[in-house]
Amino acid sequence: MAKEVLSKDNIHLNVSLSGKEEGIRYTGGILVDNGYVEASYVDKMLEREELTSTFMGNHVAIPHGTEDSKQAVKETGISVVTVPDGVEFGDGNIVKVLIGIAGKGDEHLEVLSKIAIVLSEEENVQKIVDAESKEEVIRLFDEVN
Template sequence: MTKSILAKENILLNAAVASKEEAIKLTGSILVEKGYVDANYIEKMLEREQLTSTYMGNFVAIPHGTEDSKSFVKESGISFVQVPQGVDFGAGNIVKLLIGIAGKDNEHLDILSKIAIVCSEEENIEKLVSAKSADEILSIFEEVN
């Protein structure tokens, strides 16, 4: 049985991180712990960030691996880390929501488009940043069809 791409267990609320590297490692470690990726994937996420920032605007970053990291992905998965105090992603970009992505065979593209829709609304970002439970986070994403 395949796991849910974004499961309740993949959501970490109220995290505090000192740097974007720490934030990316935390986001990646959820994917590793839940069995979506090999530990090497985290290095590829950090490598991707060196190449080009995964900051998307609106307090959101979407860390993911490089093109050559596909071999480390066991199955598609998404991790969600809420950092209410924010973490500096450089150039004055503050991130409060990290959405880590591991994609296999384009299965993640559907949920990625949902994330894009949800995160394009400032009102949704505020709800996600202040959410007090994983269920609250999931329900915000489930409202999008």
């Protein structure tokens, strides 16, 4: 049976991070630790960030691997990390929600569209930052069909 794309184990609330690289490593590390990707995927996430920032606005960044990182993905999954104090993501952009994405085949496209819908609303971003439980975060994403 396939893993849940977003399980409670993939959500870390109220994390303190020193910078963009630590944020990406942390977010990717959750995917590694929970069996979604091989460790090499995290390097591809950092490589992607060098090519183009994954900062999306609304205090959100969506780190993910490069096109050639697909072979390092075992299962489609996302990780969610909240950083209420924010983390500098370059160019003065402060990120409070990091969402790591690993997609098998084209499955990540559906995941991305769901994330985009939830995070397009500033109030949803704030709800994620303010979430006191992992269930609250999962509920927000489950409300989008």
